[in-house]
Amino acid sequence: MKVPSKKLDRTSWWPVLLIVGSACAFCWPVFAGRVMLPADMCLLMLPWNELRSQFPEFYRPHNPMFDPIQQYLPWRIYAVESLRAGFIPLWNPYAFCGTPFLANLQSTVLYPLNLLFLLVGARHGFGVSAIIHLSLGGLFMYAFLRTLGLNPAASLVGALVLMFNGFTVAWLEFPTLSLWVFMWLPGLLLCYERALRAPRSIWPALCAAVVGVQFLGGHLQVSTYVMLAFLLYALVRVAGGKESVGYRAVAGGLAIGTVVVGLAFAAAQVLPTLELAEHSGRVTAESGAAVGTAFPLTHLVLYLVPNFFGNPVNYNYWGDYQNPGVINFFETACYVGVLPLFLGAWSLRLWRRREVVFFGALTLLAVLVAIGSPVYLLLHKAVPGFRELAGLGRVLCLAAFGLAGLAAVGLNDLLGDRLPKRSSQYVIAPMLGLVWMTVAYYEYQPLRNLLDATLRFNAYLVWQIVIAAALVVFSGLLVGLRVRARLPTGAVGAVACLLLLADLFLFGLGFNPFTDARMAYPTTDSTRWLESHIEHSRMVSLASDRLDWMAHNSPVIFGLRDIHGSDSLRVRRSFELVSGEDLDQARYPPSDSPLLDALGVRYLMTRQRVEDGWMLAYPGQSPIYENTEAVPRARLVHDFRTGTDAEGMAALQEGGRRARKAILHPDGTGPELARRSSPALGDPAAKVSFVRDAPNEIVIETESAAPALLVLSDSYYPGWRAWVYETPATIVRANYAFRGIAVPAGRQRVTLRYEPTSFRLGLYISLLAVSLLSAWAMAAYLAAPARTSETAARS
Numbered sequence: 001m002k003v004p005s006k007k008l009d010r011t012s013w014w015p016v017l018l019i020v021g022s023a024c025a026f027c028w029p030v031f032a033g034r035v036m037l038p039a040d041m042c043l044l045m046l047p048w049n050e051l052r053s054q055f056p057e058f059y060r061p062h063n064p065m066f067d068p069i070q071q072y073l074p075w076r077i078y079a080v081e082s083l084r085a086g087f088i089p090l091w092n093p094y095a096f097c098g099t100p101f102l103a104n105l106q107s108t109v110l111y112p113l114n115l116l117f118l119l120v121g122a123r124h125g126f127g128v129s130a131i132i133h134l135s136l137g138g139l140f141m142y143a144f145l146r147t148l149g150l151n152p153a154a155s156l157v158g159a160l161v162l163m164f165n166g167f168t169v170a171w172l173e174f175p176t177l178s179l180w181v182f183m184w185l186p187g188l189l190l191c192y193e194r195a196l197r198a199p200r201s202i203w204p205a206l207c208a209a210v211v212g213v214q215f216l217g218g219h220l221q222v223s224t225y226v227m228l229a230f231l232l233y234a235l236v237r238v239a240g241g242k243e244s245v246g247y248r249a250v251a252g253g254l255a256i257g258t259v260v261v262g263l264a265f266a267a268a269q270v271l272p273t274l275e276l277a278e279h280s281g282r283v284t285a286e287s288g289a290a291v292g293t294a295f296p297l298t299h300l301v302l303y304l305v306p307n308f309f310g311n312p313v314n315y316n317y318w319g320d321y322q323n324p325g326v327i328n329f330f331e332t333a334c335y336v337g338v339l340p341l342f343l344g345a346w347s348l349r350l351w352r353r354r355e356v357v358f359f360g361a362l363t364l365l366a367v368l369v370a371i372g373s374p375v376y377l378l379l380h381k382a383v384p385g386f387r388e389l390a391g392l393g394r395v396l397c398l399a400a401f402g403l404a405g406l407a408a409v410g411l412n413d414l415l416g417d418r419l420p421k422r423s424s425q426y427v428i429a430p431m432l433g434l435v436w437m438t439v440a441y442y443e444y445q446p447l448r449n450l451l452d453a454t455l456r457f458n459a460y461l462v463w464q465i466v467i468a469a470a471l472v473v474f475s476g477l478l479v480g481l482r483v484r485a486r487l488p489t490g491a492v493g494a495v496a497c498l499l500l501l502a503d504l505f506l507f508g509l510g511f512n513p514f515t516d517a518r519m520a521y522p523t524t525d526s527t528r529w530l531e532s533h534i535e536h537s538r539m540v541s542l543a544s545d546r547l548d549w550m551a552h553n554s555p556v557i558f559g560l561r562d563i564h565g566s567d568s569l570r571v572r573r574s575f576e577l578v579s580g581e582d583l584d585q586a587r588y589p590p591s592d593s594p595l596l597d598a599l600g601v602r603y604l605m606t607r608q609r610v611e612d613g614w615m616l617a618y619p620g621q622s623p624i625y626e627n628t629e630a631v632p633r634a635r636l637v638h639d640f641r642t643g644t645d646a647e648g649m650a651a652l653q654e655g656g657r658r659a660r661k662a663i664l665h666p667d668g669t670g671p672e673l674a675r676r677s678s679p680a681l682g683d684p685a686a687k688v689s690f691v692r693d694a695p696n697e698i699v700i701e702t703e704s705a706a707p708a709l710l711v712l713s714d715s716y717y718p719g720w721r722a723w724v725y726e727t728p729a730t731i732v733r734a735n736y737a738f739r740g741i742a743v744p745a746g747r748q749r750v751t752l753r754y755e756p757t758s759f760r761l762g763l764y765i766s767l768l769a770v771s772l773l774s775a776w777a778m779a780a781y782l783a784a785p786a787r788t789s790e791t792a793a794r795s
Contacts, residue, residue, distance in 0.1 A: 029514035030127035047622030095565030137183030153493025158408030170333035180217035211262020294372030343410030363402030719756030
């Protein structure tokens, strides 16, 4: 990897302006006040479907996506409102009967750049964040390639591929994948490369900081891929070239040191997440099951024709025919443009250069892992945590990065002076591409004929292939004119950038919905009624059809406690009560289930017919029923004993009087607590009242003539501490998943606070790492003038 000349180090503002300008152009509806969210999905769901008449332009969702609207938006709103209220949202009481919030990695409470949501609001923040991160990713990639010695046009092509490739575009509204983690990869490599060239500068500190920031970005799977690419780059830098043994030792030590310090930087997030993972219901995938989510070889045609299997925007996607429910457009989005494939192939003639080795090896590794080859099985067995990663196609983000780098190297060589006198690549490559598309077209003809009757898919596919064929011809023609006719470098570079932008914008510009902000969970009469009546109880929404229900996590927005939610990490026991032993996130208990009584569900929003025990409380367009048999969320129990988890679960499922008893898990209860059970001395007039019911703190007053057990049907989870007045009390696990605290007779005040040791310890480590990096940066800044003076004196 050669050091760029001083001429190449001079700032070129036109690529910077094009990078930022293209990010703004891609997200242009943001400037018209639209939100980058599939908020039109809300108009299909209860209770917001009653507002459709207010949006006459609505016909169907632009692109049906669930997670952005049922996960990212509620989490951002909750985080923003909590921080504005002056507290860190460690706990979320509004989903899963209570669940850790900050420990949920995708909540990204500690991600520094999410502070902008405080400024522009949660709904509008997604579009602004997309523009900022696309620009940052492009600028990082451009600076990294320039550092490797590539010319501005070549570096710009690499940046544009990174910004608008299929992975980035498809996951743009899932920001923890494509924006808040993946866009830091070129920044990490830039800092590391600069640090190798100036080990005593500020760059090592920046490198470690970027490692930490991308871990705070909220997606452990993509972070794992980012670190894999970083370590591969470090290996290439250490193993190749003619550097001395000492230099290689510094390079290896720097790579290991930045990873360690970077993890310390993010410890306030990483440690609580690891703790939650231990108590989660997430199942480790066996190698055979994981390979079932692999990228199908048949879908490699998507590198030439990105919409070969249709597009969800056009409601004609059929690429999941091999594995419905696992393979979808998002998991197989791999398009990088046609021209980068030509340029990447051209770069292979420079296979001895280290940057080609790195980008090529990274691309090959990503493809082999994505298709579930023995390379994946090796990583599955050998790399800790790799078996927890699902959706193998997502690793193709590294292939996109590798192809972006190869395309940049190829264009840089093509614009150089050492062109071959003759080359047949620009003729053979287009022919191979056209043959590939033709074979794929006829291979799938039987399936396409089945679709054509309803979707008219054949005409659609022919048009997609015509576009791809035109791009193949134009790309081959551009390379051929440069090789044979020696077309001027400036013209080739400009045409390459314009052709690439036209290609990638044609593919991705209309994919992501930008919707009216008023569609994003507005307040309705029914939500307003619930807010005024629910008090400290819980609610649930049951569907009368596939979408006629209140989306997971949406009650968080209105401060309504739900028994369900949507998250990959959640407290297993309380989740089992709702979803069953198979942890099916789409499952709810039926309206006549005793579990709803035991979970303290007082209100039910549904258009279903409900059984006895429910009384119509709100007869609007979204009916709300009240449960007359619901067990209070906090209650005093005098009849309790130790027992097994099976007995505790059985008591909840049977309902009736047994659900009002308490079965304590033996661990931590102690014989003295078991002896305090006094059903004969029970006090029918016992009182329980909430004094404070905040996310991180609960204060309850009790009054009873006899000692009792205060049972709170919130999730039992480590980190909660309790006091009876000023005396510390033990929280025991009651009825399989709830909390129990022994309280004496008389009037008592019980305080519970969520103060997890994992967060406090992690925060201490993070602050220590930040102090260390700040001290390094300050020392490097103060030493810089001295080194400059020394250099001047020697010269």
